[in-house]
Amino acid sequence: MTATSSSRQVKLDRECELRIEVGENSPLRLRLLNGTAEIFGTELPPEIWLNFPPRLKFAIFTWHGATIEMDSGPDTSDYVADETPMISYVNVHAILQARRNKAKSSSSNDVESSQGPRVIVVGPTDSGKSTLSRMLLSWAAKQGWKPTFVDLDIGQGSITIPGCIAATPIEMPIDPVEGIPLEMPLVYFYGHTTPSANVDLYKLVVKELAKTLGRQFTGNCESRAAGMVINTMGWIEGVGYELLLHAIDAFNADVVLVSGQEKLCSMLKDVLKSKPKVDVVKLQKSGGVVSRTPKYRQKSRSYKIREYFYGMSNELSPHSNVASFSDWTVYRIGGGPQAPRSALPIGAEPAADPTRVVPVNISQDLLHLVLAVSYAKNQEEIISSNVAGFVYITDIDVQRRKITYLAPSAGELPGRILLLGTLTWLET
CATH class of the missing domain: 2.60.120.1030 (Clp1, DNA binding domain)
Incomplete structure (x- = not known):
């Protein structure tokens, strides 16, 4: 000190x-x-x-x-x-516990009744969504369950770096200092810190994550009964609202917890009333929630990337490695060559395909970007594949066709296909 x-x-x-x-x-x-x-x-x-x-x-x-x-x-x-709103939070936990017990005691052959609660936490920016998610997960883990935490907040990222959506099983109450454990995260790379950069791609990766978890749950009755807690981002108007409804649908959520906004709660109750099995519950926002400025959020993103490579208190030693241009194939998703106006019907605007996978030439443009290492074996698998981890580009030597990059560990990367978005980081 x-x-x-x-x-x-x-x-x-x-x-x-x-x-x-x-x-x-x-x-x-x-x-x-x-x-x-x-x-x-x-x-x-x-x-x-x-x-x-x-x-x-x-x-x-x-x-x-x-x-x-x-x-x-x-x-x-x-x-x-x-x-504090803790009494109402712990009451929600008690209801979720009852549903888990009911799911556990039902026949594991009946996928519908043996499915535990799928809780999605929604609300505006700085309304305490991640804190509430964390409490519900830790209380469940304390009582012997292994709920799955799903994080759809690409702006901040509780499980891994920003620009990704991810899921991980929570087997122990979450460490107050270390945060979410990273033994087995399932991570999909979106590549930007706001969904407006590519709405169609955001929907696609959310759907892929939901599908993969669905497959995992089918073969694991313990995880299925424990259910999931899904944290969302704070964009709740216009396209943001549309993306919330998309997530509720993709994960088949049956409990929607609305943190601190009457209007959103009313809108969701109205639109979800056709789904009788979905409960929409309004919860009071904690008075301890602190509003964060855009500058603070930007800083947090930078710290989160730094933490990935160096650890929370510099306890990790990342490795600087060198690769040849020929060792990697780099892609980005979205964009691609537009059709010329002359080839389009009269009045139609040329549009880039938001989910098209486009090869990228390795050049100085990659400097200071964070790239994801995909598990995909070829271009066709990229959209549906999760990622193994990330590298940070520190130098590009075009003459020698060499890339210097920082990786969490030494040795070969787990894949040759790398994905790029707009995630930059200046190492300080």
């Missing part, structure tokens, strides 16, 4: 929470001295110091009362709140 850090104790009454924003420049240490408390559904171990990196925002909640000891720098801020 810095010389100016200070240690103090905070006493929390029952059903209160301590909301903390760790400062930009110094980490925070804290421990639970007595009582019980949790961070987003994960219990704090008694008497053990936990280290939180700078810029983290979180809340410690206690059901029965607790004392917390904190050791923080001068730029960390915190306050205690006694009004």
Whole structure:
């Protein structure tokens, strides 16, 4: 800790929470001295110091009362709140538990009745969607279930880097510092941080992920009964709303949790009333949710990419490798040559095909881009294939036809087909 850090104790009454924003420049240490408390559904171990990196925002909640000891720098801020929506959140958890138990006790041959809850969390930007998702997952894992977490928020990315949608089984309550475990994520590369860059492609990758999970669930009654929790992005108007409906449909969601917006809840109830098996529930947004500026979001994206290569506290050592132009085939999805106006019917506009797979010449344009390594064996498989991981291009030598890139580990890449979008990163 810095010389100016200070240690103090905070006493929390029952059903209160301590909301903390760790400062930009110094980490925070804290421990639970007595009582019980949790961070987003994960219990704090008694008497053990936990280290939180700078810029983290979180809340410690206690059901029965607790004392917390904190050791923080001068730029960390915190306050205690006694009004929280936790009772309503835990009530939702209890209903989901009942559905899981019912699914588990039904015949595994009946796919419909042995399917646990498929929960989708929706709401505007900064309404606490990922926090709510995390709580529901951690509470379920604590009771022995292995729910699947699906993250459709390409802007921030809880499971992997931004620009992707992903899913992973949650077998343990989520670590308050380390976040989502990455043993077996299923990742599809979209390549941009906003769906408006290519709406058709976004829908396509969402559908592919849903199809793959559907196949996995068919052969695994434990995962099927545990169900899934789906986190969505905060774009809820116009095309964003259309994409929400598309996701509800693709994943066959049967519980829609609307965080903090009356209008969206009303619209969804109206449009989904033809589906009697879908419950739309409005939940209050937590007062602890902090609004993030576009600049802050941009920074978060950059940190998330850095974390992929270097780890949260620089504990990983990525490798700088060199490949020949001939070792890789690079593609992007969308665009492609447009038909000339003369070849089109009168009045028709030339349009690029949003899901066309286009080969890309390796050039200086790839510098500072993050590329995905696809499991596809050929061009035809690219759209339906998930990705193995990512590389960051640090140098292109056109004369020698060599690419220098950063990868999480040394050795051959797991595939020769790489995908590019608009994900850039300047390593600092």
